[in-house]
Amino acid sequence: MTFEVRVTRHWSGKTYNVDLVSWQRGEGMASGRAFNVSKSEAQKVAAKSAKLYDAEINWKETGD
Numbered sequence: 001m002t003f004e005v006r007v008t009r010h011w012s013g014k015t016y017n018v019d020l021v022s023w024q025r026g027e028g029m030a031s032g033r034a035f036n037v038s039k040s041e042a043q044k045v046a047a048k049s050a051k052l053y054d055a056e057i058n059w060k061e062t063g064d
Helices: 039-053
Strands: 002-009 016-024 027-037 056-060
Touching (some): 002 027, 002 039, 016 039, 039 056
Parallel strands (some): 002 056
Antiparallel strands (some): 002 016, 016 027
């Protein structure tokens, strides 16, 4: 099982959401770590989660 920390823009466009995604056999399951937080808080949560789960941090700034 591998892990990914995914940081996406909140629908408001001003804040961020942080999810931990666990990947197994090509399928991923997301678990919310932070919702509607500032960019600095999202960076802190993402860094902590990435360290705990030995995961890569992926920022998705746009809504695509």
